[in-house]
Amino acid sequence: MKKTTLHNIRRKIYAPRTFLPNDRSEISDGPFRSIRHTSPVSINWHITSECSTDCKYCYLGRRKTKLLPFSRIQSLINEMSELDVFSIDLLGGDVLLYHNLVELLDMISECNFLPINLSTKSFLSKEKALQLKKFSNIIWELQFSIDTDDDQIAEYLVGIPDYTQRIFSSISNAIEVGLRVAAKSVITPYNVFTIPRLYRKLKNIGVSEIRLAAYSRSGFHHSDDLFLNDNCYKWLEEKVGE
Numbered sequence: 001m002k003k004t005t006l007h008n009i010r011r012k013i014y015a016p017r018t019f020l021p022n023d024r025s026e027i028s029d030g031p032f033r034s035i036r037h038t039s040p041v042s043i044n045w046h047i048t049s050e051c052s053t054d055c056k057y058c059y060l061g062r063r064k065t066k067l068l069p070f071s072r073i074q075s076l077i078n079e080m081s082e083l084d085v086f087s088i089d090l091l092g093g094d095v096l097l098y099h100n101l102v103e104l105l106d107m108i109s110e111c112n113f114l115p116i117n118l119s120t121k122s123f124l125s126k127e128k129a130l131q132l133k134k135f136s137n138i139i140w141e142l143q144f145s146i147d148t149d150d151d152q153i154a155e156y157l158v159g160i161p162d163y164t165q166r167i168f169s170s171i172s173n174a175i176e177v178g179l180r181v182a183a184k185s186v187i188t189p190y191n192v193f194t195i196p197r198l199y200r201k202l203k204n205i206g207v208s209e210i211r212l213a214a215y216s217r218s219g220f221h222h223s224d225d226l227f228l229n230d231n232c233y234k235w236l237e238e239k240v241g242e
C-alpha cells in the first residue's frame, strides 16, 4: 500500500474568486449582506515586542516601541466587546512579559471573549503559574517553546544559557498548578537529532500536545543553514514512526 506522506495527500484547489461577489454593491445591499460580518470575528493583537531570548530564527523585527497606554487598551477592548468580536489572540514577543497582563486578562474574562492560548519562552515561577491559573476560564492552553533538551544547542538557537532547564521547570510549575500545557519546537539541522528524545521527555512530564514545525524563512533573521535538508526529513520520519 502506498504510504501517505505530506507530498501525496490529494489536494483540492479552490479559486478565491468563486467566493467573491461580482459587484461590490452586492456586499452592502445584495444577497451577501446577511452573511458578511460588519465587524471582525477575531482580532490578532500584537500586545508587546518584549521577549527574554534572542532566537536565531526570530520572525520579528524587534525594536523598542511605545506601547499604548493601558487606558487606551481598555477602551479598545470595550469597543471590541460592543462590536461582538468573539476572540482576541494575544501575540508577541512574549505575552507573559507584558506588564499589564493580569489587568488585561481580567478584562478579557469580564467581556466573555472565547478562551485563548498564550505562548511563551520566558521562565514561569510557581507564583506566576498560580496567578495564571486564576484565569483558567479564559486561558485554554499555555504553550512553551522548546527546541531541544540539549543546553548547548539551545543556547546556540535562543541565545541565552540554561534555557532548557528554565523551560522544563516552567512546564513543571504550570502542570503542577493544573494549567493545560503544550510545547512547540522549531526544527533546524542543529536540533533535529534531539527531537525524538525531547518529545519523549515532554510526554513523560505531562505535556498535552507537542507541535513540531520545520524552520521556515522569516522576514528578519533568515539564514539558509536553518533549513532542514532531505536527510533530516528522512531521519525524522523514520524516528517519529518508531
Ligand code: SF4
Binding pocket: 051, 052, 053, 054, 055, 057, 058, 059, 060, 092, 093, 094, 121
Ligand atoms: S522568535 Fe524568539 S526572539 Fe523572536 S520574539 Fe519569539 S521568542 Fe523572542
